[in-house]
Amino acid sequence: MLLNFSNYSSAQRYHLMTQTIVPRPIAWVLTQSDNNSPNKVYNLAPFSYFTAVSSDPAILMLSLGKKPNGDNKDTLTNVLKNKKMVIHIASDDQAEIVTQTAATLDYGDSELFATDLTTTAFDDFPLPRLEQCHIAYGCELYEIKEIGDLPQTLIFVEIKRLYINDQVLNTEDPDRINIAADKIKPLARLGGGEYASITAPFSLKRPD
Template identity: 55%
Template sequence: AVSSAPPLMMFSAGKKPTGEIKDTVKNVINSKQCVIHIASEQDADLVTATAATLDHGESEVNANDIELVEFEGCDLPRIKNCHIAYGCELYEVQQMGEAPQSLVFVKVKTLYVNDEVISLDAKQRLKIHADKVAPLARLGGGEYSGITAPFAMARPK
């Protein structure tokens, strides 16, 4: 998250080897919307497979037999087997760096969280259980990490 008011998220994408903007960024610019998923450790092979360079117009979803479902409150579908998905609209795109990266800022409009990974806390607020989500983090190149032992700390008053 970049901001809570408005609720903004950001992702970055480099250029294709040809220097062109990647299709993901083009698609967000053209449609003015996207869905951001939180991948789980169990999906590491699929995440890596979808990073393959495809010809323009070829779909990672089709190439990897990823099942999509309707996403309530969003014009785009979400990945069926993903625990968390954010339905977003384009906020701003910036180019940064000497080898320009596209920084894509999006405003969160709707959220899907699988019931299996949430519960109510003592104050009746939704709590997402990181150990059940098992979020996958890409460190760079082919290196990934997961959360081995989530922990909580009391916040100062």
């Protein structure tokens, strides 16, 4: 089968791309909602259009569409106001709760209220992190770009802090930080409502 993408709608392209660009990492993003409440309210949402862009500067990128009604996603609204976010890497046993946090809520309603997730202080960073995640990036807004007619928003953030749970460290080499992927058990996104976990990692030596 050979497909000419110019013959397909945006929704059809999305369907095809998400089924063939697999597996995709999931950014589980916490931002602070500016709802004029005396108590801090945090938005939590997953995004699988997510990748590392560069290491100098240390940049991650999220790609966001719109809400069903055409409004900006709460994550975009919050990062435009507060310039900060915490990106978590979820484990495969958190697939159900990650999916729950993808629900569209009214602005200022927190996905955390309907879950058993808890936050904890992220040392030297103004936002907390999820206590249940092994990996968390404390990020500051670097740049925002809009592309396409819809449009799609690309959020570039710079990593300022990285939390790694000591339980997922591989301590065999004392001179280098090595992280055991099979201990993180990262949740991956496939097409439709499908997710995946990793198999046993293996190593290969790259050619000179």
